Amino acid sequence: MGEAVELDAGGHTIRLSNPDKVYFPERGFTKLDVARYFQAVEPGITRALHDRPTTLERYPDGVGGESFFQKRVPKNHPDWLRTATISFPSGRQADELCPADLGAVLWAVNLGCLTFHPWPVRSGRLDHPDELRIDLDPQPGTGYPEAVRAAHELHAVLADLGLRGWPKTSGGRGLHVLVPIEPRWTFTQVRRAAIALGRELERRMPEEVTIKWWKEERGERIFVDYNQTARDRTVASAYSVRPHPRAQVSAPLRWEELDEAVPADFDLATMPGRFAEHGDVHADIDDHAYALDGLLEMAARDEREHGLGDLPYPPEHPKMPGEPKRVQPSRAKRRTD
Missing domain, CATH: 3.90.920.10 (DNA primase, PRIM domain)
Structure with missing residues (x-):
């Protein structure tokens, strides 16, 4: 060797x-x-x-x-x-x-x-996230083009709230959108903001986007994985190499590139050339820090007016106050029959 x-x-x-x-x-x-x-x-x-x-x-x-x-x-x-x-x-x-x-x-x-x-x-504020990360995860029957459509609508939702996101490929079929935020909120609050954002995107694209945690309820839609904002849940960083046979990487993108970008085009061999030509297209992300007040107000309104509270946490996470039962709807139905 x-x-x-x-x-x-x-x-x-x-x-x-x-x-x-x-x-x-x-x-x-x-x-x-x-x-x-x-x-x-x-x-x-x-x-x-x-x-x-x-x-x-x-x-x-x-x-x-x-x-x-x-x-x-x-x-x-x-x-x-x-x-x-x-x-x-x-x-x-x-x-x-x-x-x-x-x-x-x-x-x-x-x-x-x-x-x-x-x-x-960051190491100085370990309990207060400085990024809101939105994971647009294609479900069976969907792929990158569907994730792109969801991302464009997400871009509009963020703009309506006075927020800006930086998109990147996941390295697979999906997309991540990173929103730099002020490190003033806890993991629980940031997750609540992610749920509100996912629900708003689902309202705008009900046939194409879902925030349903249970796979049996998602259908052929893009899943907004709100639990990637829970403590100890992460997404692959920009420029990470993914364990894909073609050695694809997680590629930072500009919004105007989404429609033409193909995840398979960004790999161990091609990204150095792109980087040499364009540099780090997310280089300015740390120059910004947005407030979550608008999203948290949206979350409070969803609960107050529509009874939409918390959603299930990942299975390895301790049970949280206000969290609904962690049981698949089909199993819950069998138990009540």
């Missing part, structure tokens, strides 16, 4: 073992190719991860091997790596990697990390 190579990363020397190990057999991309890719998009990936507790999605033997999520940094990590102590919904804690520079990214790549999953918080 070749002798180890040393890579310079902002004053750090990163030793990359087994650089010739093939990570993507279909394309022939190696571990070194992954490292070179992140070097090529350095300003983008470091901007996306900077100062955020980050879970690593590791594929030490490539996309054909076993994988796992690593939340805790190894005890023998370099002393220059930054970490942050985060609290899970269970009450347990862990020290997570908090990338500050390319050195941290390449250190993780050496461990087999392809996809970075940053929390929507």
Whole structure:
């Protein structure tokens, strides 16, 4: 697999073992190719991860091997790596990697990390998200074109509320839209705002969009995954490499690019060229921070006028006050028959 190579990363020397190990057999991309890719998009990936507790999605033997999520940094990590102590919904804690520079990214790549999953918080405000993340998730029978239509309507909803989002491909068939917010609200409040946003989008596109948590109720629609805003739930960062046979990446986009963009066009080989030509098209996202007051007022109105309260949390999350029963509608019906 070749002798180890040393890579310079902002004053750090990163030793990359087994650089010739093939990570993507279909394309022939190696571990070194992954490292070179992140070097090529350095300003983008470091901007996306900077100062955020980050879970690593590791594929030490490539996309054909076993994988796992690593939340805790190894005890023998370099002393220059930054970490942050985060609290899970269970009450347990862990020290997570908090990338500050390319050195941290390449250190993780050496461990087999392809996809970075940053929390929507910074190390100084761990309980107060500074991003509202909207995940437009295609369900069976739908795909990227349907996600694009939903994203355009979402763009209009955000504009009506005085908000702006930054879209990116998920690296698969879906889209993520990131809204930078003031770090004044809790995870619970931000999730409530996401639910209100999803409900408004569902009202405008009832045949094309759903916020139903249970898969049996979603149909062939785009699911607004509001639970990606729950504590300890994350989405792949911009510029992350996804475990797709074609080595697709999560690509930041401009709104005017959505209709022409094809997720398969953004991969380990093509993104460096795009980045060299256009730079980080989300570079200005951190220059903005919006208020959630409008969405929280919408949530309160939904509950007051329509009886629309909370929705189910993910199964691993502790039961929350005001949360409805976590039982599939079909099972609930059988129990009452």
